Amino acid sequence: MIETLKEALRGSHQDFTEGSLKRAIALLAIPMVLELSMESLFAIVNVFWVAGLGPAAVATVGLTEAMETIVFAVAMGLCAGATAFVARRIGEKDPEGASASAGQAVLIGIVASVLIGVPASIYARPLLGFMTPDAAIVEGGFGYTTIMFGGTYSILLIFLINAIFRGAGDAAIAMRVLWIANAVNLVLDPCLIFGWGPFPEMGVAGSAVATTCGRTVGVAYQFYRLFTPGERVTLRLWHLRPNWHLMSEMLKVSLPGMFQYLIGTASWLMLARIVAQFGSVATAGYTIAIRIIIVTILPSWGLGAAAATLMGQNLGAGKPERSERAAWLCGFYNMIFLGLVSLVFIFFSEFLIRIFTQEEAVVAVGKDALRLISYGYLLYAYGLVLVQAFNGAGDTITPTVINVFCYWVFQLPLANYLAGQMGTNGVFLAVTLTESMIAVCGILAFRTGRWKRAQV
Numbered sequence: 001m002i003e004t005l006k007e008a009l010r011g012s013h014q015d016f017t018e019g020s021l022k023r024a025i026a027l028l029a030i031p032m033v034l035e036l037s038m039e040s041l042f043a044i045v046n047v048f049w050v051a052g053l054g055p056a057a058v059a060t061v062g063l064t065e066a067m068e069t070i071v072f073a074v075a076m077g078l079c080a081g082a083t084a085f086v087a088r089r090i091g092e093k094d095p096e097g098a099s100a101s102a103g104q105a106v107l108i109g110i111v112a113s114v115l116i117g118v119p120a121s122i123y124a125r126p127l128l129g130f131m132t133p134d135a136a137i138v139e140g141g142f143g144y145t146t147i148m149f150g151g152t153y154s155i156l157l158i159f160l161i162n163a164i165f166r167g168a169g170d171a172a173i174a175m176r177v178l179w180i181a182n183a184v185n186l187v188l189d190p191c192l193i194f195g196w197g198p199f200p201e202m203g204v205a206g207s208a209v210a211t212t213c214g215r216t217v218g219v220a221y222q223f224y225r226l227f228t229p230g231e232r233v234t235l236r237l238w239h240l241r242p243n244w245h246l247m248s249e250m251l252k253v254s255l256p257g258m259f260q261y262l263i264g265t266a267s268w269l270m271l272a273r274i275v276a277q278f279g280s281v282a283t284a285g286y287t288i289a290i291r292i293i294i295v296t297i298l299p300s301w302g303l304g305a306a307a308a309t310l311m312g313q314n315l316g317a318g319k320p321e322r323s324e325r326a327a328w329l330c331g332f333y334n335m336i337f338l339g340l341v342s343l344v345f346i347f348f349s350e351f352l353i354r355i356f357t358q359e360e361a362v363v364a365v366g367k368d369a370l371r372l373i374s375y376g377y378l379l380y381a382y383g384l385v386l387v388q389a390f391n392g393a394g395d396t397i398t399p400t401v402i403n404v405f406c407y408w409v410f411q412l413p414l415a416n417y418l419a420g421q422m423g424t425n426g427v428f429l430a431v432t433l434t435e436s437m438i439a440v441c442g443i444l445a446f447r448t449g450r451w452k453r454a455q456v
Helices: 002-010 021-053 055-091 095-122 124-131 135-150 152-168 171-194 204-226 244-276 280-316 320-354 360-374 377-393 397-422 424-448
Strands: none
Touching (some): 002 021, 021 055, 021 152, 021 171, 021 320, 055 095, 055 135, 055 152, 055 204, 055 244, 055 377, 095 124, 095 244, 124 135, 124 244, 135 204, 152 204, 244 377, 280 360, 280 424, 320 360, 320 377
């Protein structure tokens, strides 16, 4: 086990279509879990320092990130297409095809970042005003929102290129990217927020600058590795010339994936608006709780990402049964992990919230959010993995249909109703019920085996 851990952290060129499936999951999942733990660290570090500026600043961060879920949705949709294409070509032993797919994915990501980031940063003030009626939050926080949307390129590319590495089986490289990005953010965050040393005191906007700088450095390292000879995926300049046929084929998989995540993120956006109706204290408590939840959910996504890579590569190698076993194993391991996390959230919710704030009203909202949402973790563990397994197989339609029904038809009306009956706790309970329903639908759909016929 120690040797496997060392190899997973060091990285190596393994054929994941042969040999022990448990070892393959370990070699992929360990660096993927650590990678996505680092992504969650962005959220925790930022809210830790921003909490010192008061509830309004924390609310600004939370509302901005609720809007940025649109960016994350586009990124995750593109990731689904990139992972499916790259993993399938690697499974087929076609490295040139994998590199061509990676180049087109990067081109799509650059165009998408411009189309989203430029208008969103220009209209940051009215966008923040749409999210909250509190004028103090808007005036004090629109600078943060402007900078974060201006850095859309760094969000999209760092996710997308890491998805390329993961699809190729180079999970250790993706992990190092997030280590580097977080190291920069860790140093810059307090310096720019509070004006330590030679740095200007920028308040909450300083957190946005630090995060964007950290991610930008990470993207620079990604391009360095993409153009390094000898990797599974090695880009050359000709790979970045538009290949309209390949691009259109990739978009056929990515666009439903984008819509799939947009459905979920739009629902989260509306949930944030519902919570915001109860005031900045409720939004602050909800924001802190969601940040803590992200710390556990993103590493959990690492197991889902491992399932997606194994699905794509083994389908490319003509081994659908091995793909299926990989998905169920990853789901089982994820259930154990999130089951343990749920126990921590249930019994130590107040302690965790108090790490970030001592304001009693904020603590009360935050601990209720942690406790109620964690009740659905056992089922959610399987749902999270199986959604990514569908995407890794190139079947982005099935999870999209599930999301439409569960989020828009079920969650939003239920959250509105329960909020009127139970306050913010009604919103949190609606989240738990919805994520549980998604898991049940995902399990039933996966067992039909239609994903085995997906063409990529």
